[in-house]
Amino acid sequence: MTYGSETWSLTMGLIRRLRVIQRVMGRTVLGVSLRDQIRSVEIRRRTRVTGLAQRVAKLKWQWAGHIVRRKDGRCGPKVLEWQPRTGKRSVGRPPTRWTNDIKRVAGGRWIQAAQNCGILNSLQKTYVQQWTSIG
Template sequence: MIQNLQTESARVGLQMNLQKTKLMTNSTKPTIKIGNEKLEYVDTYIYLGKQVSFHQNNNIKEIIRRINISWKKYWAHKEIMKGDLPLSTKKKIMNSCILPCLTYGSQTWTYTKQAKEKIRKCQAAMERSILGLRRRDKVRHTKIRERTKQIDFLSQSMKSKWKWAGHLARVEDARWTEIWNRATEPKGPAAGRLHGERGTLYDELFLPEAAPQEVDLVEPRRFDKK
């Protein structure tokens, strides 16, 4: 397939960037070449801004990576976030610049207890920072949120996952997103589960958080032709 891509690209004057073309697999690693160039196998890769990996802990690593990126964006606006500007201005920067950095790709995250806690702690630390507070001041986060009236990062990221789940539920053809959605993770001790225990389906991630009637109310969207 990759040879065909190289050939067809060359026909229209395009050339593959072999420095950015990497291979990833959870099986054997046969040698694959483009011309005389041997392609490299990697364990993780950043594709379209999201870390891709077969590792079991890739989900939490991706969330930590997004948190680190969000903090870099926060400090890039240090003059605003730590300055004597109105809180409303700082909120606009949080909502328009930092929140999108954190929640990018959150539609595919698995919201474990650990993942939720990291997102909450990230926002709590940022809110303390814009108010000039420290942890040793021992101001309860509920009081801080009353002052900032900031959008909850965790709720916003989980809402984006619900929207994506609704989109998948309306898919009626055999596109690859629907096929991948139905796939289970590897079984057995290598996947961190008991022998014979089935992996969690994407659909099942929503069941503890939704009433049955909410799951059943997804209907295809209809658009009227003008």
């Protein structure tokens, strides 16, 4: 379910969809239908599965640290710093980028902060908590 989730741009809509599919899968595993009116909290307790939002956020945070610390000459760190050309922009809000939510927690200089694993690990809990406290 979370294969490749490190590369997703996390948004509120995506987190909501993950929670919905997790509830559907939990009900299926337990053989329970919506008509049985069993609360989602009870389903999570019975299946003993961690929240998908928490798992995806943790994987993305770890992947970000891995990419930034890479020194083998691949293009990963360069892509993170890339800015699109200026020119005519489309109407409306700009699309959510992969680094937007990481910058919100770690600040604009998160790439330099990520070189120190201690700083990155201390911010991980805050980052994961922001996505588990939604909704």
